[in-house]
Amino acid sequence: MxxxxxxxxxxxxxxxxxxxxxxxxxxxxxxxxxxxxxxxxxxxxxxxxxxxxxxxxxxxxxxxxxxxxxxxxxxxxxxxxxxxxxxxxxxxxxxxxxxxxxxxxxxxxxxxxxxxPSIIDRSPVQIAVSTGGSSPVLARLLRTRLEAAIPSAYGRLAAMVEQFRDEVKTRFSSVNARRKFWEEVLQGKIAELVFSGQDGAAEAELKRAVAEGIERDSGEVYLIGGGPGDPDLLTFRALRLMQQADVIVYDRLISKEVLELTRRDAHRIYVGKERDNHSVPQDQINQLLVDLAKEGKRVCRLKGGDPFVFGRGGEEIETLTANGVHFQVVPGITAALGSSSYAGIPLTHRDYSQAVVFVTGHLKDGSMNLNWKGLAQPNQTIVFYMGLKGLPVICEKLMEHGLPADLPIALVQQATTPRQRVFTGTLGDMPERIASEEVKPPTLIIVGNVVKLHDKLNWYRSELMIEKGEH
Structure with missing residues (x-):
């Protein structure tokens, strides 16, 4: 040895x-x-x-x-x-x-x-990584990987545990009983409350658990923003919950690269949500989340972009709340931010745009009855989600309400992934430009003078792909 x-x-x-x-x-x-x-x-x-x-x-x-x-x-x-x-x-x-x-x-x-050593400080939790002095750079790289896997809230959790150590010793006489109690605390609902910033609720729950014992968790739903496609854009918290969930409920907007980061042995349920072809209606998805949680499952509802930006996350948590199901919401980078960054199109710019508005190009009843007058304002960037099918109407209505036919417009396909493509044109010619192209959803439409910066700033996308070894 x-x-x-x-x-x-x-x-x-x-x-x-x-x-x-x-x-x-x-x-x-x-x-x-x-x-x-x-x-x-x-x-x-x-x-x-x-x-x-x-x-x-x-x-x-x-x-x-x-x-x-x-x-x-x-x-x-x-x-x-x-x-x-x-x-x-x-x-x-x-x-x-x-x-x-x-x-x-x-x-x-x-x-x-x-x-x-190279130190990961989550005081009072501390983790030291050392290579015995042979390679400090390797120790630093290993520390960086561990930093990503260990939430900063572990320090607050450890401090809370310390407050109750004596009470737990008094309540549970045997070492095995104490060990089992702390395992339930550190891997269950109480820990998750701390990780989600609800320290007061966690302390109250821990106090109750010491007095009455820990009830078996009835299940929980993690409503996670999977971002626009690039797995590097996931938050640390999203990745942690994705890897501990028992069931993954996902739809078409989740890239395969992001899906591969979920727990290998988790049960995956695809619910579709393609345009004009919702393989599972939204109300059934809502009920599915409730049913799985009540079976005691930890359910990851993985949604493209951010759950609360045209992601129908609000509808899902309404149902969860009505049924008494505990849930967490993990924000994600919404498609507008990811698409604009990777396409080299700033959403605001001092010389071109002083405001930005996000709007869905597809309403609940299938119409596009939007406030066109409010959208057609000078020095404003408009971002349309789910607007590919209605692109001709979007261009026509914006021009009809005063925007010039030569105003730049961009359509970003499968943003932030190796399959990203960017089409640029004007309100007057964009529908014709993409008529012969095979445009694949998901797509995002950006309208405004900021699109003029695409050719100048798009170096970021090419440099990023070279760095990742993608072509």
């Missing part, structure tokens, strides 16, 4: 004197960590640079100007050498070791008795 190069431990240095030798930016970073851990810092250097000057001015460190001397080690509990002089660093290490003081020499593991 391979031995460890370093023993992973957490050291309490609160109120203890630490010595830093060095006065540059590396020393400043180490000083900031020690201050965060509550240490008293003595620092020795010929001069102070950058942030160390501010720390000294604020009284955070005790500074002695000069070179390192053996007497600097008196009364010290921990030592850091952070100079650019290898001879000085080696001398600090040797003298500290002789006194059996823990010592770190930056970027030289051979001279260290301890090293600084």
């Amino acid at each position: 391979r031995t460890m190069d370093f023993l992973p431990i957490f050291m309490n240095i609160r109120g203890q004197r630490s010595l830093i030798v060095g006065g540059g930016e590396v020393a400043a970073r180490k000083a900031a960590l020690l201050l965060q851990a509550g240490a008293e810092i003595n620092l020795v250097s010929p001069e102070l640079l950058g942030n160390l000057k501010d720390m000294h001015a604020e009284g955070g460190i005790h500074f002695r100007q000069g070179t390192f001397e053996e007497g600097d080690l008196e009364g010290i509990s921990l030592v850091i050498a952070a100079t650019d002089d290898e001879a000085v660093n080696r001398r600090v290490s040797e003298l500290a070791r002789a006194r059996r003081l823990p010592v770190n020499v930056v970027d030289n593991p051979d001279l260290c008795t301890f090293i600084f």
Whole structure:
């Protein structure tokens, strides 16, 4: 079995004197960590640079100007050498070791008795990642991946748990009973309340659970915005809930790349929602969510874009509320923002547009009875969702209400995915331009002078695809 190069431990240095030798930016970073851990810092250097000057001015460190001397080690509990002089660093290490003081020499593991890991701070929860000094860059990359998987709310959850530890010990006499209780708390409704920012409700529920025991969760619905298609645009919270759901209810607007990030063994239910071909009517989808939750399932209702921007999320949570089903809503990047960004078309611009309005091109009764006069305003960008079928009517009505025939317009197909295509034209010629094209939904229509910037700014899309290895 391979031995460890370093023993992973957490050291309490609160109120203890630490010595830093060095006065540059590396020393400043180490000083900031020690201050965060509550240490008293003595620092020795010929001069102070950058942030160390501010720390000294604020009284955070005790500074002695000069070179390192053996007497600097008196009364010290921990030592850091952070100079650019290898001879000085080696001398600090040797003298500290002789006194059996823990010592770190930056970027030289051979001279260290301890090293600084890459830290994920969710205080009081802390996670340290280390490669034993062999590759700090790899440790940083691993930390970044873990950061994405561990919500910042875990710190608040841990602090709440700490408040109830003694009560739980009194309530449950055996270790196994306490373990089972905390597993239910940390993986169930109480934890989710904290993650969704409802700390007060979580604390009340935890207090009730300590007194009465935890009832088996009756199920929950996660109404998640899946964004416009690129999985990189999902929020951390969306990804976490997608990977813990028992059932995934999704429709045509969810890209295959996003769907692949859901839990592998979850049951997937496709509900269609194609234009003019709703394979499952909305009222049946609403009831399906209720029924699944009441079976005790954790249900991910995965919706394209944002659930509350033409996503009918409001209708779904009305039904959930009426049936007493607990739910969470996770916002997503709506199609207008994703499409405009990846197409190089800002929705507002000081020179072209001072307002933007989102409108659906398809009403509940199938009509397009819109406020055309309000839409046909100068210096305004109009974004039409679900407007592909009604494009000729959109162009005709906007011109009829005063917008010029040469006003630019763009149609973005399957935005933010490798299948994205952008068609540009004017109100006067756009229907004819796409008549011979095979345009595939979902699409978004952007009307306004900001479309003039597409050719100039569309480098972003091409650069992004090159970076991802897509062509």
